Amino acid sequence: EAGVAQSPRYKIIEKRQSVAFWCNPISGHATLYWYQQILGQGPKLLIQFQNNGVVDDSQLPKDRFSAERLKGVDSTLKIQPAKLEDSAVYLCASSLLSLDRAYNEQFFGPGTRLTVL
């Protein structure tokens, strides 16, 4: 079974530029998450999708970050314009969603490492 795919793996940009990250979840996984992991910290949720609808985007800085999941499969996360403090690894994860279970295992992609200069 193929895992969660992300691209690019690395990106270096200058502040005020724009950048986009792409995620392809595991086939059949209705739920998709984007996390931001700053160096030395644990991942922090940015946005959760269920199919193509947003479940939680309360921690997404909406003045500069946007995300979409058209057709409920692939997802794109965009930053426009980037700031120095956006330097981080951006992780995509996917899971099944069954509320009959106490948890749904999340499978993580390799991440995109963003450096903002």
Add this chain to the structure above:
Amino acid sequence: GNSVTQMEGPVTLSEEAFLTINCTYTATGYPSLFWYVQYPGEGLQLLLKATKADDKGSNKGFEATYRKETTSFHLEKGSVQVSDSAVYFCALSDQGTGRRALTFGSGTRLQVQP
């Protein structure tokens, strides 16, 4: 809101030593608890889980017990190996709602010396 606190690292041990990494949590509901591991150059992987009080999660010689009375989920291993060197994250997620996103601790780096 939810939060996870885990001991700061790095933790440096000799091979075959006993490992404990402390984790405590605060949750508004009744969470599921997890330990994730990040090996050098690799992505996050689920190590073990527990979904109710007194449950013990175990995998690859690691264990952790869900202690509701102390809101803790400490990770233990009786005899560590060099290959266990990695960053370990304690995490939780809500049960019973669609918001299953993980809340992570800050991570603990483990270094095992031969």
